[in-house]
Amino acid sequence: MTYFLQQGLNALQLGSIYALIALGYTMVYGILSMINFAHGDFFMVGAFICFVVVTFMGLPFVPAMILSIIGVSLLGVIVERAAYKPLRQAPRVSAIITALGVGIFLENFTLALSPYPKHIPAIIENTSWTFGGLTISSLQVIIILLSLALMTVLHFIVQHTRVGMAMRAISWDKNVVPLMGVPVNNVISITFAIGSGLGGAAGMMYGMAYPIIDPYMGIIVGWKAFIAAVVGGIGNIRGAVIGGYILGATEIMVAAFFPSTYRDFTAFSLLLILLIVRPYGIMGKPRPQKV
Amino acid sequence: MKKVLFLTVAACIAGLVLLGCQKSDDSAIRIGLISELTGDIPAVGASCKNAAEMAVKEINDAGGIDIGGKKYKVELFIEDSASKPDQAASAAQKLITQKNVIAIIGPNSSSNAIPASEIAESSKVVLITPWSTNPKTTLDAKTSAPKKYIFRAAFIDPFQGRVVAKFAMDNIKAKKAAVLYDVASDYNKGIAEFFKQTFEEKGGKIVAFESYTTNDKDFSAQLTKIKNAAPDVIFLPNYYNEVPLQVQQAHRLGIKVPFIGSDSWGSQDMIKLCGKDCEGYYFSTHYSAESATPVVKKFIEAYKKAYDGKVPDDVAALTYDSFGLLKQALAGAGKLDRQSVRDAMAKIPNYDGVTGKMQFKEGSGDPIKSAVILQIQDGKFVWFADAQP
Numbered sequence: 001m002t003y004f005l006q007q008g009l010n011a012l013q014l015g016s017i018y019a020l021i022a023l024g025y026t027m028v029y030g031i032l033s034m035i036n037f038a039h040g041d042f043f044m045v046g047a048f049i050c051f052v053v054v055t056f057m058g059l060p061f062v063p064a065m066i067l068s069i070i071g072v073s074l075l076g077v078i079v080e081r082a083a084y085k086p087l088r089q090a091p092r093v094s095a096i097i098t099a100l101g102v103g104i105f106l107e108n109f110t111l112a113l114s115p116y117p118k119h120i121p122a123i124i125e126n127t128s129w130t131f132g133g134l135t136i137s138s139l140q141v142i143i144i145l146l147s148l149a150l151m152t153v154l155h156f157i158v159q160h161t162r163v164g165m166a167m168r169a170i171s172w173d174k175n176v177v178p179l180m181g182v183p184v185n186n187v188i189s190i191t192f193a194i195g196s197g198l199g200g201a202a203g204m205m206y207g208m209a210y211p212i213i214d215p216y217m218g219i220i221v222g223w224k225a226f227i228a229a230v231v232g233g234i235g236n237i238r239g240a241v242i243g244g245y246i247l248g249a250t251e252i253m254v255a256a257f258f259p260s261t262y263r264d265f266t267a268f269s270l271l272l273i274l275l276i277v278r279p280y281g282i283m284g285k286p287r288p289q290k291v
Numbered sequence: 292m293k294k295v296l297f298l299t300v301a302a303c304i305a306g307l308v309l310l311g312c313q314k315s316d317d318s319a320i321r322i323g324l325i326s327e328l329t330g331d332i333p334a335v336g337a338s339c340k341n342a343a344e345m346a347v348k349e350i351n352d353a354g355g356i357d358i359g360g361k362k363y364k365v366e367l368f369i370e371d372s373a374s375k376p377d378q379a380a381s382a383a384q385k386l387i388t389q390k391n392v393i394a395i396i397g398p399n400s401s402s403n404a405i406p407a408s409e410i411a412e413s414s415k416v417v418l419i420t421p422w423s424t425n426p427k428t429t430l431d432a433k434t435s436a437p438k439k440y441i442f443r444a445a446f447i448d449p450f451q452g453r454v455v456a457k458f459a460m461d462n463i464k465a466k467k468a469a470v471l472y473d474v475a476s477d478y479n480k481g482i483a484e485f486f487k488q489t490f491e492e493k494g495g496k497i498v499a500f501e502s503y504t505t506n507d508k509d510f511s512a513q514l515t516k517i518k519n520a521a522p523d524v525i526f527l528p529n530y531y532n533e534v535p536l537q538v539q540q541a542h543r544l545g546i547k548v549p550f551i552g553s554d555s556w557g558s559q560d561m562i563k564l565c566g567k568d569c570e571g572y573y574f575s576t577h578y579s580a581e582s583a584t585p586v587v588k589k590f591i592e593a594y595k596k597a598y599d600g601k602v603p604d605d606v607a608a609l610t611y612d613s614f615g616l617l618k619q620a621l622a623g624a625g626k627l628d629r630q631s632v633r634d635a636m637a638k639i640p641n642y643d644g645v646t647g648k649m650q651f652k653e654g655s656g657d658p659i660k661s662a663v664i665l666q667i668q669d670g671k672f673v674w675f676a677d678a679q680p
Contacts, residue, residue: 010511014509115328116333116334116560117564119535119563140543210509210536220506255513256512264504
């Protein structure tokens, strides 16, 4: 039983990070119907900002977190304005290819600065508590609670503020809402800022939990989070969170009860089956395409 | 207008092509180096390149290599394998066909060295890998007979696996061991299996044999499983960029048993990345920088002088020895062609290098040599024991 609970904790930690990244994919998709494939690399930049401010400026946890979030938010807004906005009327494939290009640019830009893996020094006191065989580390607590807090803030913004209402409206109907006087460009920028900021926060937490970071760290994690978003129903915020936790739990539990070599294979087979049963994801609703 | 533009572009391209073809010094010996300069293990690539450049400079400063009564200088062609098997193979192809090298040193990791060795073997060019320890590097994939043109400066994994397993039983007094290894990499997989085999033969028990794939960062599921199996020691035959993550996550899960490793731990970056978490753990490797023999002292002095005080790691020492071996083969060949170099290389019976005495048996590219066990103490690799073959 303790073994199961311990693995459950591991799953919560991994799932929280997937969920935070998946939110970025889903928010951008919800509002622009575009998949921001550079999002995994935004996540990587978040981890690198954390590395820079902690190593060279010696900042403690909270300011480092704030700087990572702000830095990646800005990056998201700049990328949207410079690379995606000019293509908003272009075929959707062009925007996706641009996103892939931005991702490769970010990876290689970071790589060009230095090819060596970087180590983020421990910024919070690492203590572990043991309760009858169950070990909980301070880091686990911080990651899980902070992720939940960020998700709650996001929920509040989307459901209870004017900006959130505008976001929901644009995702509902892109053509009519601008006619109502909603400043579409600003709302899109804010969406990018929030989505990327969550990615940055995830990057920083990932960097703390797995403190060796390299420019390619965002690729696989980004794909997995994207899959989590699709499984949850892309475009749906609650879906992304559920998808993230499901993916984290499947990965950990498969490795825990089967030979660990089968982890990705089994985890992704399960997700494929889930998608066959519910093609729009768990929370997604089918949208009829008008011809 | 268009025509002018077209002509200009064409002229530029032609110019670039001609520049690329520019013949360099014809009387020089052309040696290729394939190294992991970027990718997962750049510290390995950098050490290899540093030692190679130093070895070439030493040879050239001494006037070159005497072949059949004439002195030849050495010219080095460096290619990056980016730590990718396919790129290592194409680098070997490029060095052989375009750069027309007489022999190749590198790549270092086994997953890179195996494909590169296939190319070198089929093109009949000598390839000496400094650091690859997987037996497959020098063996034919189909017949398991030794390859004719492939040599190495390192010992092989069956020996290393034996050394570590013996150390775990005799020194750590472990009866139950756990292994966590990268199943997607030839090196890690090979040595994990040899360790398991020896440990079980000696009466020990492997209570957990867990794997992951390259680039994984989360090992919590596997480590929780290992913790549940309650081993006396955990063997991590993985590269220095992953071991710190594994050790730190294990500590966070409350695992307190000692960890042991293999020669992939031996990079100075390991200490930088792992910090206090790896303090006191042991690993097997090729040489100790504390060794007091005159050859080692001279090498370390020269390396420190050339690279602002950096202590050469095992990759640097092995690369230096690979050049030493090749130099001896070239001098013994008498002629400057690929086949003569291979024949001379195969005839070297033993070589006294920085990493100790190597003995080559006729028909095999694997040296017989000893290993050392080092301990990590106060952020330094400290000699602990020697292990004879």
